[in-house]
Amino acid sequence: MLQVLVSRKIAVAESICSFELCSLNGEPLPPFTAGAHIDVQTPAGATRQYSLCNHPEERHRYMIGVLKDPQSRGGSQAMHEQVEQGQTLTISEPRNLFPLAADGKRHLLFAGGIGITPMLAMAYELSQRGVDFELHYSFRTQASAAFLDVLAEAPLARHVRLHDNAAATQLDAATVLAAPTPGTHLYVCGPSGFMNYLLSTAASQGWPAEQTHREFFAAAPIEHDGDQPFEVELASSGQTFHIPADRSVFEVLDEAGIEIETSCEQGICGACITRVLQGTPDHRDQFMTDKEHAVNDRFTPCCSRAKTPRLVLDL
Template identity: 50%
Template sequence: MSTNDTLSLFVRVVSRREEAEGIASFELADPHERALPAFSAGAHIDVRINDEIIRQYSLCGHSAKNDRYRIAVLREAESRGGSAGMHDSIHEGDLLQISAPKNHFPLEPARRVVLFAGGIGITPLLCMAEHLANTDTDFELHYCARSRARMAFLDDIAASPFADRLSTYCDDDPEAGTLDVAASVGEPEPDTHVYVCGPAGFIDHVLTTCKDAGWPTEQLHTEYFSGVQVDSADNDSFEVKLASSGATFTIPADKTVHQVLAENGIEIMVSCEEGVCGTCLTRVLEGEPDHRDLYLEEHERAANDQFTPCCSRAKSKCLVLDL
């Protein structure tokens, strides 16, 4: 069971709308019409979908407005209950338990910004585009999808003050052209930042292209919505030792650290269970983690002093955890 003690807010679903094929948006408001906590572009909230499932969704409404939150959810073909639960069980008038906004994908001060959205990755970038347009920042938004029918918020963007900053690319529209990442970002400049959100393959393509062109890592910003799938047949077993008690547990190839500890009555706060959100981040006192997450940055991984027990494993025979 996923646990999270930060879900301190209750909101009502005041509207639900089908934004595109397989994508529904939900507008959330305080039941007593009070202002909601402020948030910045790139922020997300945790949403309790049911007693067992908590998921993170980017806020895609205007960050200057605090009377509504808007999120959008893609129904995943192989949903583990999160996106299917939102689509099948959450309706107008329902109460939801959520966290205050958090931001692991913030905008940095820049003269120029280039935004790359793949599919549902448009959600945090839409909020960024709204903010950048209101601050007169030079920016452009590149939006890719498999088909135009699967592109959410096109009407909203067309009616926005940044409609002329949008370029769209989709497989079923040959006239739309093909995204040229290298041409879009241009030569590296110290006051330009690049933001990309979407499927892992899309993100990796943008990052690889930028890095090959000499763009510094600190000017490239990403947010993943799902973890990397790893075949458990490639895993080795290892041991985890708890510093507080000395208790040692064997982690088999087909189970995660979180699963084994939970089976033994040791709860770690988890949410996405894919190494994306960082909720379960745990301090490592001894041993070398095998990082399988998409949350930690390269320098944080190199430090080897923390890891995500929901998905990461060990390169050493044992990890001593600060638990």
């Protein structure tokens, strides 16, 4: 974990603030790649994940954008109302679960609302590398759209397509995603409805799963009616744990002192993914693809359960 200084806080759109974070001693911050995020310990006590939106070559600062969510469980509200310039925050080093495809010849970036944050860093990197890309940014109104001033400037402007849902420029995903070609990769980030629209359209247009990349900011509601207890066995020790119907694998193992890396605890970040050696998972996450789920060799202990009476985990 790192201690950083909030060197600047500004409103960049309706209910969205950007925060510039710098090291306390002036030393360069750990490097990051486009699509990376950091965990931020908020004043409310909650840890939240925020994508880095500045140029990945910048080592003197991290930039994040935070939407004040009306359904906030405390994290985004605390960032808006309690964090001010000059304060210090505790953050993690950057981690990238949403990277650019190394072999991509063309990249289509689709951002909805606050989903522009990882796409902005991607656009900076792709522009510098001279790689073919388009950035499609959809938003409810001009007032709710963040970083429009940055997107309107060189070198990004010629790659940007703005889609104002309150005007006549709404995104026609079927047209943009028609006829996928080898080497072209699709990236989607934003509200669940926006992402489902893009991903379902891509699937109907024949986009291969390996050319489609997404990052959810919030988990879809999970139906818990009918959840059943099951057992988890740890392969390294043979220990067996009972998982009640109303508790997650992560909660039970964490209480027993078994360390599993976790971050979002909602099945959207992939930090806790664990190998399954025996048994069939009941996948509840939104991080892995349907193809990855079908293999049934990994699962997310923060939210997923079991279809079989026991899972043997590579722990």
